[in-house]
Amino acid sequence: MSQPVPPPGNPFADGAYPAAPQPAPVRDNVALGVLAALVAALVGGIVYGVVAGSIEREIGWAAIGVGFLAGFAASKVGGPNRILAVAAAVFSLGAVYLGQLVGIAVIGSEELNVPFAEMFFQHFDLLTQAWNESKDPMTFLFFVLAGVGAFGGARKAAQ
Numbered sequence: 589m590s591q592p593v594p595p596p597g598n599p600f601a602d603g604a605y606p607a608a609p610q611p612a613p614v615r616d617n618v619a620l621g622v623l624a625a626l627v628a629a630l631v632g633g634i635v636y637g638v639v640a641g642s643i644e645r646e647i648g649w650a651a652i653g654v655g656f657l658a659g660f661a662a663s664k665v666g667g668p669n670r671i672l673a674v675a676a677a678v679f680s681l682g683a684v685y686l687g688q689l690v691g692i693a694v695i696g697s698e699e700l701n702v703p704f705a706e707m708f709f710q711h712f713d714l715l716t717q718a719w720n721e722s723k724d725p726m727t728f729l730f731f732v733l734a735g736v737g738a739f740g741g742a743r744k745a746a747q
């Protein structure tokens with residue numbers, strides 16, 4: 589018995605099958621991922637500080653967002669390396685601290701009627717002193733939230 593003849597115009601005639609999709613190339617550039625995490629953390633920290641200073645309070649989800657941004661950028665650019673998640677978490681801690689200082693500088697510059705740049709760069713010692721005097725358990729909770737966000741962002745980008 590002979591095999592049936594496929595109708596004309598059939599792309600699977602003669603045993604032709606579509607090629608299996610190729611896996612995406614694995615990104616594995618740790619240095620570029622660390623750089624991306626640093627840049628994302630700095631940008632996120634500055635935005636976090638400006639928002640916190642403008643509304644004169646900190647927001648927990650914004651701290652998570654800073655960490656998530658750093659972790660996501662690190663893994664998206666550098667690949668699924670766990671070192672990138674740790675680097676993003678460390679950078680996000682620094683970014684939240686920077687954001688808290690920026691927020692204090694925004695508030696101080698408005699209250700004292702001095703430019704933000706002068707407040708931040710020429711009176712940095714006063715900012716750190718104000719941060720030390722105003723820190724409470726919630727301050728450190730924001731650090732934890734940023735670190736958790738960094739690991740979450742790295743995991744999401746690696747999927």
